[in-house]
Amino acid sequence: MLTLLTYPSAFGLFSASPFCVKTAYMLQKSGQNWQRSDMLDPRKMPHQKLPVLRTPERLLPDSDLIRDWLEAQGADFDTGLSDVQKAQSRALIRMAEEHLYFQIVLDRWGNDEVWPILYDTFFTGIPALIRRPVSNSVRKSVLKGIVTQGIGRFSLAERLDRVERDLEAISAYLWQSSFLLGDHPTAADMSVGPILAAMRATPADTPLTRRIKQDNLLNSYIDRVEQAIPLS
The missing domain is CATH 3.40.30.10 (Glutaredoxin)
Structure with missing residues (x-):
């Protein structure tokens, strides 16, 4: 297994x-x-x-x-897609994973309202005596990486503008069909769906969580992906 x-x-x-x-x-x-x-x-x-x-x-x-x-091993995650659609899938995946993902990381690790929740969620297994310095060191390292990646160099307004353009691109596909490239989930949905779901699930009221929660098209899409590929 x-x-x-x-x-x-x-x-x-x-x-x-x-x-x-x-x-x-x-x-x-x-x-x-x-x-x-x-x-x-x-x-x-x-x-x-x-x-x-x-x-x-x-x-x-x-x-x-x-x-x-x-x-x-024989899996086919893009059944029925043309070569052009497979290229579009690749671009959508890269947009989600190399841009939107880092917006989520900064929204969580750089937000002082979210940080206590992350601390309680991910660091309880560390001995109490060293838990605080270890967690602070990890947080500092994550945020340093976001600056190196580039997202951390932008203002909040600039970041939200960049996110908006990505979400508009995703929405343009979803106005055409139930999933990004047709009527059934493919590799693009298995990537973009979880990214949007993570953005929505950040445990605080942030501009990113509000942007997703207030968008009926994206909310419905996230739910459809989760329902189409149920995980126990």
Whole structure:
């Protein structure tokens, strides 16, 4: 049996990480027999990140590499799509994972209203004596990475403008069909859906959470993805 090493459930989602949710969706759609194993500290994992898929041969990191492996086993996450649609799928995935995702990270880790909730959710396993300095060090490292990535260099207004343009692009697809590229979920939905769900689920009232919650089109889409690929 395959084992998905994932961050635990949080904020009403299968996992706090949209990449872990994406991988769970792919496993579910692949027809493979799999189970989850939760962990909070991925430092001993390849790439020091989650998700990781434990296969009979090795530990396989990264949701894209896991997708490649599942497709090599016979899975097809883009059934019925043309070459142009597959190219559009690739672009949508990259937009969500390389731009919108980092907006979520900053919205959570850089927000003083959200931080106490993250602290209680992710750091309770650390001995009390060192919990505060360890958690503060992790937070500082995450925020430094966001500045290096670039999102952290923009003002809130600039960030929201960039997010808005992405959401408008996603919405343009959803006005045409129930899912991004047709009437059934494909790889793009397994990526974009969890990103939007994570944005909506951030446990505080922020401009990003309000933007999603007030948008009937995006809210309905998130719900459709979750209903189309149910995760136990």
